[in-house]
Amino acid sequence: MNFFKTRYANVLATIAGAGLVAGGVLWWIVDPFSADIAWSVATAPILISLFFQIVNSLRKGDVGLDVIAALSMSAALAFGEPLAGNVVAMMYASGQLLETFAQGKARREMTALMGRVAHTTMLYDGVTLREVPIASVKPADRLLIRQGEVLPVDGRIVSDVAVLNLSALTGESLPRNLRKGEEALSGSTSAGPPFDLIASRPAAESTYAGIVRLVESAQASKAPMVRMADRYALGFLALTIAIAAATWLLTKDTSRVLAVLVSATPCPLILAVPVALIAGVSRTASIGVLIKGGAVLETLAKVRTVILDKTGTLTHGQAEVTDIKVTVIGSEAETLRLAASLDQASGHVVATALIREAAARGLSLTAPLDVAEVPGTGIEGTVEGRRIVVGGNSFVHERCTGNDPRNLMAGVRPSSMTVAVSVDGKLAGVIVLADRVRKDAGAVIRELRQSGVSRIVLASGDRLDIAQDAGALLGVDLILGDLSPDAKVAAVSAEHDGPVMMVGDGVNDAPALAAADVGVAMGAHGTASSSEVAGVVLLIDELGPLAEAMAIARRSRMIAFQSVVAGLGLSLGAMAAAAFGYLPPVQGALFQEVIDVAVILNALRALR
Structure with missing residues (x-):
């Protein structure tokens, strides 16, 4: 889909660019009238395409800022300023290319995850090997994993050692040596000699298949901040028309009206916000934390209270x-x-x-x-x-x-x-x-506090004395023990100081994860209920990346707001200058593109 959108934007940009060049040559060699025709002809396809997009959006109930671009081009042709119209058309088409590039770059880590799905594997059939589709792999099947191959399913190592690169799942640069009997996760890559693997679950229920489903869910979601931008877009559209109308009533100067329209830029609202949030989601994926879309990332950025399960979360979950x-x-x-x-x-x-x-x-x-x-x-x-x-x-x-x-x-x-x-x-x-406390648990608690979390609660189904041992070691604010799943939900509901994040791993944690403003599941093990209901999934069984993910979420949200405030401020300044006659239409369109590029590049800072 992104490929066809890019090709389409390329065609439109080529038409607009060719029109600008042809019109300039005709103006220099022949006469201005011929140049005006060339510029008008080059603007028409972009304008027609834009009208179709607006109609489709209106059918879905969306009133976007593309209307301003359509008004700008239409007014330019109507007021006898075809060069300004062609410049707006060129800026609009190149803006579409810029949007596609920025969103593709922002999604790069998630796209990389999606692209690693294995399709076939080598299966032992008695003493022989045959290549089979991974969909046919069943639990207890014995597979040969060759060097460089991506593990197609979760399984247990049956060779003496396996060297696995987990960077696609966790961002960890150094490979890990797994011994005989240890579990290996699908999506990791064999970085050493071939080894044998006993499948522990079908491919459709593997860790990596679960991650792919979560990525698809994340890419389909729409953040509250983006929906807020959509609402503000309506207000900005009304303000643009009001300024243009006031300029006409006060000056009767169509050139100033046109300059106001072409100086109005929608990009700070309709592009910068989603690009920054998608970049944040992609950045967290690179450190092994999958956030299910911009909406969850926004809420994660505002979390002030964290509730932690003990067994399998603060501890390893095994004796x-x-x-x-x-x-x-x-x-x-x-x-x-x-x-x-x-x-x-x-x-x-x-x-x-x-x-x-x-x-x-x-x-x-x-x-x-x-x-x-x-x-x-x-x-x-x-x-x-x-x-x-x-x-x-x-x-x-x-x-x-x-x-x-x-x-x-x-x-x-x-x-x-x-x-x-x-x-x-x-x-x-x-x-x-x-059941030992994780080595990084204390450091994570400290990092959570440094990142703005004001209250940390330990909520465990274990005996209270066991929970108190772990809680005292880590220095949490409140320790709760002997909790049933319903009691964990009640513990989540009892915390009202800002958005609440619940971190857990088991089936018994799923109701509390669903009740929290942000649920965080430990590990993406296939269709486990905790991973399905959680908004955030730690891709491996480690707590460490969570605090870093919260910091990324806060930074991404801040960058989105920066882009909106700076972009709209510049746009309103340009519109005011145009209304007072200080910014002609062509220069206004060029200035609009400068703003577009600036706010999108700023939004992409969330990737760093």
């Missing part, structure tokens, strides 16, 4: 081993290795954490035998001929002699989770786990 306390019969590594070996037979989240920690420490696990599990309580079985029990304190204490696991828990925070381990009926140790 991690933080300490291992052992008795005289055990060692840290051996206690963890035996517990993780037994937990290979369990699907509990704690089991996953123990296995992940053992893998990180390079421990070799053994398959367990004779396993019996009491869901949510504990598990026991045989590992390498030894009887291993892993679970809660009471579960393990009942099955072993000697120390009570509670005797090893001195200095352990009440909010931490503990898992006791016994070997052959004797207590070996206690493994301490916690």
